Amino acid sequence: MKEGATMANALGQQLLIDLYSCDDEIITSTTAIQESVTSAFDDANLAVDEISCQVLDDEINIIAIAHHFHFTLHAYPSLGYVAIDCYSFERDIPFTVLMKCLRHSFGAEKVKATSVQRGDFGNERDMKPRRKTKITTLGRVSRTRIQLKQTGGKLKNQSAKVISSLAKKSGLKK
Template identity: 25%
Template sequence: MNELGRHILAEIYGCSSEILNNKEFIEKLMVDSALKAGAEVREVAFHKFSPQGVSGVVIISESHLTIHTWPELGYAAVDVFTCGNRINPWNACNYMTEKLNAKNMTATEVKRGIFEQPVSVKALDI
């Protein structure tokens, strides 16, 4: 079996509310995380909510990284989806967890686009 990509779904807890509410910090962190994993950044979009919270996406050649923060809970939901096998999504996820000064993180990896090698088919003479 082969897969087209790897998708990390991370629950990051015990973070500083100030960090999680800082759009500039979160945006830089996400871009740096992509780069630390060896990804090629294409586009970036982030939004600061009122009264609190930040959401954003970093589009990479290999797919994307997203984050949604709840500063009042010290919580961030993070997705790191990479296609191919050139970069490791765990590198980005672990870097984010470290820089958010998280007390703990749980994550699940989902294999995306799982397929089996095609079986050769002979043409039929009709």
């Protein structure tokens, strides 16, 4: 067990970040992705020992390793989506700074972050994640527009059924 850790303290923290509707120009460029990740590490004062990039047909992967820390990024340009996994054995890693910098760099409209405490030997709820979701103004407008369209369609269908039923009862329609 880590020195100074008590049963109530977790040894590490894992942060899962989902970035939606990212800027196409950035997430299709391996150079832009690597620069964004490097800039986020600089802003968070994280010294990275090793970083590597792998380009596949439909995905770009970045893996970074540091002392008591790893970072993986999977960019899916065709989906406008970036999935990030950060794990730290240190409790003072500024995950919020890292996340905000990456969201800004990739131009994500929506961010979903899930945090998991790892290695809390005294807590049965050790692996229960906490989620936070943030949506940009444009994302909210788009979501509201879709919901209004769906609600309008439902009301239109229900109104047609009511009118048809009333017409049958009054003998106007057979």
